[in-house]
Amino acid sequence: MTDARVRNPGSCAAKSGNVGSVIEHHPSSYWEQPFSQPYFDNTTKRETTTTVGQSAYLYCRVRNLGDRAVSWIRKRDLHILTVGILTYTNDQRFQAMHSDGSDEWTLKITSPQVRDSGTYECQVSTEPKISQAYKLNVVVSKAKIAGNSELYIKSGSDINLTCIVLQTPEPPSFIYWYRGEHVINYSQRGGISVVTEKQTRTSRLLISRALPTDSGNYTCAPSTAESASVLVHVLNGR
Amino acid sequence: MYTYKYINNKICLGLLQVAWLRVDTQTILTIASHVITKNHRIVVTHSGHRTWSLHIRETRETDRGWYMCQVNTDPMSSNTGFLEVVVPPDILDYPTSTDMVVREGSNVTLRCAATGTPEPTVTWRREAGGMITLSNWHEVPVLEGPELTLTRVTRLHMGPYLCIASNGVPPTVSKRIVLIVHFAPMIWIENQLIGAYEGQTLVLECHSEAYPRPIVYWTRPNNETIVNDNNYKSEVTAEGYETTMRLMIKNVRLQDFGSFRCIATNSLGENDGWIKVYKIGKPSTSRNTNSRRDSKKWSIDHNKKSSKDELILKEMMEELEEEGNEENSKSSTSACGYLDALTLIVMLLNVFPRFTTTTLS
Numbered sequence: 067m068t069d070a071r072v073r074n075p076g077s078c079a080a081k082s083g084n085v086g087s088v089i090e091h092h093p094s095s096y097w098e099q100p101f102s103q104p105y106f107d108n109t110t111k112r113e114t115t116t117t118v119g120q121s122a123y124l125y126c127r128v129r130n131l132g133d134r135a136v137s138w139i140r141k142r143d144l145h146i147l148t149v150g151i152l153t154y155t156n157d158q159r160f161q162a163m164h165s166d167g168s169d170e171w172t173l174k175i176t177s178p179q180v181r182d183s184g185t186y187e188c189q190v191s192t193e194p195k196i197s198q199a200y201k202l203n204v205v206v207s208k209a210k211i212a213g214n215s216e217l218y219i220k221s222g223s224d225i226n227l228t229c230i231v232l233q234t235p236e237p238p239s240f241i242y243w244y245r246g247e248h249v250i251n252y253s254q255r256g257g258i259s260v261v262t263e264k265q266t267r268t269s270r271l272l273i274s275r276a277l278p279t280d281s282g283n284y285t286c287a288p289s290t291a292e293s294a295s296v297l298v299h300v301l302n303g304r
Numbered sequence: 305m306y307t308y309k310y311i312n313n314k315i316c317l318g319l320l321q322v323a324w325l326r327v328d329t330q331t332i333l334t335i336a337s338h339v340i341t342k343n344h345r346i347v348v349t350h351s352g353h354r355t356w357s358l359h360i361r362e363t364r365e366t367d368r369g370w371y372m373c374q375v376n377t378d379p380m381s382s383n384t385g386f387l388e389v390v391v392p393p394d395i396l397d398y399p400t401s402t403d404m405v406v407r408e409g410s411n412v413t414l415r416c417a418a419t420g421t422p423e424p425t426v427t428w429r430r431e432a433g434g435m436i437t438l439s440n441w442h443e444v445p446v447l448e449g450p451e452l453t454l455t456r457v458t459r460l461h462m463g464p465y466l467c468i469a470s471n472g473v474p475p476t477v478s479k480r481i482v483l484i485v486h487f488a489p490m491i492w493i494e495n496q497l498i499g500a501y502e503g504q505t506l507v508l509e510c511h512s513e514a515y516p517r518p519i520v521y522w523t524r525p526n527n528e529t530i531v532n533d534n535n536y537k538s539e540v541t542a543e544g545y546e547t548t549m550r551l552m553i554k555n556v557r558l559q560d561f562g563s564f565r566c567i568a569t570n571s572l573g574e575n576d577g578w579i580k581v582y583k584i585g586k587p588s589t590s591r592n593t594n595s596r597r598d599s600k601k602w603s604i605d606h607n608k609k610s611s612k613d614e615l616i617l618k619e620m621m622e623e624l625e626e627e628g629n630e631e632n633s634k635s636s637t638s639a640c641g642y643l644d645a646l647t648l649i650v651m652l653l654n655v656f657p658r659f660t661t662t663t664l665s
Contacts, residue, residue, distance in 0.1 A: 141330060146332055
């Protein structure tokens with residue numbers, strides 16, 4: 067895939083040099099089928115959910131494009147994002163991805179925000195235009211640890227924390243547990259077990275026979291969601 | 305990468321680019337000086353980098369709508385403007401009324417459907433500036449609205465109506481709708497009693513109103529239907545639903561005393577009227593002494609404007625004369641006939657009391 071980023075003023079000279087040789091080029095299919103109209107390949111996904119910070123991709127596939135251009139616009143405010151492989155918007159997070167000769171015109175949105183949620187349109191410059199709408203949901207995924215935000219445990223009891231990742235479109239690829247600043251080191255102390263289930267998006271941390279030294283701020287940090295913390299106090303009992 | 309060709313120049317035009325879009329359809333039209341859409345009627349021009357103009361050639365109705373001018377600032381800025389496409393009015397064949405035929409007394413609605421932008425107003429007029437008679441007997445020269453409803457239509461409503469559609473965009477168009485009112489014949493007669501002496505020339509006159517135009521004829525006192533011959537000549541003139549029928553008796557004979565009947569028949573009915581011709585004595589020639597003054601007076605009147613009766617008589621006499629003198633050459637016939645008729649009228653006026661009274665009064 068070519069990341070064609072044109073709004074960058076510095077790329078001006080470089081790009082036009084590259085372009086000069088291809089201006090007169092017409093795809094052979096255009097001449098072979100002069101009357102064929104472009105059409106969409108409808109197999110691509112039309113609704114995408116992504117989490118904040120996870121790049122989003124909207125895939126638009128057009129057959130028989132000929133000399134027409136594929137553009138992406140944001141329907142909410144009619145903001146033109148890209149035309150061909152060039153970016154019109156000054157919002158640098160949007161870019162068109164296309165490799166020579168392919169039918170795919172992908173809109174990439176890097177570090178999407180919740181406000182980017184909405185409908186995007188892949189538009190072909192025929193008269194009248196043909197278009198396909200894509201719905202993008204950008205969600206904030208959050209981890210949540212069951213129970214109170216502060217735990218009091220008698221010394222010698224077990225610390226049992228269950229973390230669940232909410233609102234994540236995809237299972238997180240990993241979930242880390244921290245105590246304080248550091249990833250919990252299983253080997254440092256015996257009796258620690260972590261059971262992470264990707265499918266249910268949960269992770270359970272079990273520390274058996276806790277001691278006051280196990281007190282601290284425990285954090286569950288999934289790969290694609292905001293982390294959650296709980297403050298654990300291990301009390302000196304007899 | 306053929307898609308480059310649109311943007312090739314654009315890259316170097318400057319940081320900010322002006323784009324034009326069609327808002328309704330969310331279609332990108334132009335970016336900078338490049339036309340993106342394959343709509344060949346779209347052109348973009350600019351003077352410097354301040355004014356960017358979108359041109360639409362051969363505008364169509366479908367071009368009406370909002371257009372957006374967009375600049376790729378961050379955040380994006382835009383402005384919209386509305387393009388109104390006006391269309392001159394057009395009158396639709398349907399459901400606009402065609403010519404209408406109705407019975408007198410019934411109701412009728414004339415319809416006129418017009419398209420155009422802005423929406424045209426429809427007004428109704430009668431041809432030749434006549435008045436439209438409404439159900440409350442009010443008369444108006446113009447009526448507005450797509451429908452003209454006439455309740456209890458009378459024969460006075462008959463005639464061509466104009467439906468005129470205008471919306472301020474020339475040309476204004478109109479359609480002519482003829483309203484035909486059917487009714488059975490009625491007859492009226494001015495003189496139902498006419499005194500005449502033997503040998504006199506006489507014209508009987510009946511007026512009829514009927515539509516469709518009636519078949520009219522006369523019967524003699526013996527009830528025979530009259531056909532044109534040397535003695536009788538019937539003439540019919542019709543205008544609109546009014547028919548005037550005249551019967552000229554060139555030489556009143558004994559059998560002509562009695563009641564003549566004029567009959568008018570159409571598809572809706574028949575009606576007749578009676579004119580009784582009774583015998584009077586031939587006026588004495590002593591009146592001739594006064595007649596010079598009378599005739600003089602008549603000739604003055606004639607120079608101004610001949611009375612209707614005199615003209616009718618004159619014309620009919622001419623025609624009868626022509627028929628009687630068919631052996632004469634054409635040119636001499638007309639000239640002589642005319643002169644003869646004139647003398648005859650002068651003579652008649654002198655002797656025939658009815659005409660004398662007319663001229664004297």
